Amino acid sequence: MKKKLIIIGVILFILIFLVGLFFYLRIRFAKIEVELKSDLTVPIRSNAKYSDFLIHINGTLLEDHPIDTSKIGPQTIEIHFKNENHIKVKYQFTIEVVDKEPPIAWLKTQYTLYQGSSDDFFDSIMCADNYDSNPVCGVEGNYDMNTIGEYPLEFVAKDFSGNETRRHFTLHIIEKPTGGNSSNQSGSKTQTDFLEVVKTYKKENTEIGLDISHWQGDVDYEALKNAGVEFVILRVGTSNGMDGDYILDKKFIQNITRANEVGIPVGIYYYSYANNMKRAEQDAKWVLEQIKDYQVDLPIAFDWENWASYNEFHLSLFGLSDMAETFMSVISNAGYEGMLYSSKSYLEQIWYPTRYKTWLAHYTSQTNYNGDYEYWQLCSDGVISGIQGDVDIDIRYKK
Numbered sequence: 196m197k198k199k200l201i202i203i204g205v206i207l208f209i210l211i212f213l214v215g216l217f218f219y220l221r222i223r224f225a226k227i228e229v230e231l232k233s234d235l236t237v238p239i240r241s242n243a244k245y246s247d248f249l250i251h252i253n254g255t256l257l258e259d260h261p262i263d264t265s266k267i268g269p270q271t272i273e274i275h276f277k278n279e280n281h282i283k284v285k286y287q288f289t290i291e292v293v294d295k296e297p298p299i300a301w302l303k304t305q306y307t308l309y310q311g312s313s314d315d316f317f318d319s320i321m322c323a324d325n326y327d328s329n330p331v332c333g334v335e336g337n338y339d340m341n342t343i344g345e346y347p348l349e350f351v352a353k354d355f356s357g358n359e360t361r362r363h364f365t366l367h368i369i370e371k372p373t374g375g376n377s378s379n380q381s382g383s384k385t386q387t388d389f390l391e392v393v394k395t396y397k398k399e400n401t402e403i404g405l406d407i408s409h410w411q412g413d414v415d416y417e418a419l420k421n422a423g424v425e426f427v428i429l430r431v432g433t434s435n436g437m438d439g440d441y442i443l444d445k446k447f448i449q450n451i452t453r454a455n456e457v458g459i460p461v462g463i464y465y466y467s468y469a470n471n472m473k474r475a476e477q478d479a480k481w482v483l484e485q486i487k488d489y490q491v492d493l494p495i496a497f498d499w500e501n502w503a504s505y506n507e508f509h510l511s512l513f514g515l516s517d518m519a520e521t522f523m524s525v526i527s528n529a530g531y532e533g534m535l536y537s538s539k540s541y542l543e544q545i546w547y548p549t550r551y552k553t554w555l556a557h558y559t560s561q562t563n564y565n566g567d568y569e570y571w572q573l574c575s576d577g578v579i580s581g582i583q584g585d586v587d588i589d590i591r592y593k594k
Contacts, residue, residue: 418581462493
């Protein structure tokens with residue numbers, strides 16, 4: 196009996212082994228036909244999926260996953276598909292995530308300096324790259340700050356991937372004037388009457404408002420409401436530079452308390468010096484802490500305007516937009532609406548598109564900005580009863 200059981204066991208083992216070997220060989224030698232595209236590169240931060248690189252497979256792709264294109268470099272892709280014999284097979288190939296976008300060099304075509312000036316001003320020329328947080332930037336050409344003359348020069352920006360931008364400009368060194376006031380002040384100060392803005396821009400789908408900070412002093416909110424102000428966006432504060440202590444706007448508590456009392460809807464903006472996503476997150480949490488005891492019905496804006504010192508922040512353009520997204524995401528997760536504030540030129544050339552609302556700054560009577568925006572800051576020289584001095588006037592486009 197024992198011998199019989201052993202024989203049966205051996206036979207079962209052999210059968211199982213043969214079945215396993217059959218399926219192994221079936222899969223091992225399954226027919227695989229894959230034809231790839233000749234170009235296996237994909238731009239950084241672009242939308243791509245497995246099928247984008249396939250011309251032909253002898254079967255049906257089982258999963259068409261999106262590809263992580265957040266980092267430059269090679270990436271191994273493994274696809275799974277069933278061939279024409281319904282056998283599940285896999286195939287690997289390598290793609291390359293690349294950066295082909297040249298850096299941005301933000302400068303004028305002409306610069307004029309006095310004889311003997313420092314050439315440190317070159318450092319303030321904005322030099323930024325989409326991916327590289329530290330592009331190599333500098334000036335090529337000969338010049339002498341101590342010698343009067345006209346110097347044709349070239350500003351060169353090169354990123355980690357070898358992409359390069361060259362911009363020609365002319366440096367004029369002129370004699371420094373002696374005595375007197377060398378400034379040439381011409382023209383008169385302009386003013387934009389709030390009531391005229393209401394007449395021009397008030398429609399069924401618009402609201403007219405102001406953005407206010409401590410620069411407007413003690414504001415009479417009852418007078419603003421009587422004048423037709425339909426909303427205000429209040430400056431909550433800023434920080435003392437990068438990684439500096441937070442600073443509450445000197446008039447914020449007074450402003451938001453009075454606006455709430457008279458029933459003017461309130462939005463918020465925060466002037467940020469963030470240089471990474473962690474700091475942007477901290478900024479948002481600080482803002483939430485300051486407004487928690489007040490009524491805030493309108494968006495909370497991320498206001499980042501450190502363009503003159505941009506190079507000091509060591510930020511890629513992706514990094515800059517990621518910071519804004521981080522700030523607005525924290526705001527959104529807390530139950531408020533996030534919003535990005537910026538001027539037309541920077542929205543068009545610097546910021547990447549956001550899924551949050553946009554507050555456009557463009558001082559003109561008719562903006563030609565083509566992007567989406569819900570708020571438009573149309574001037575900084577507004578005048579209205581209830582505020583001594585100038586104030587920004589804004590239009591809200593209701594959806």
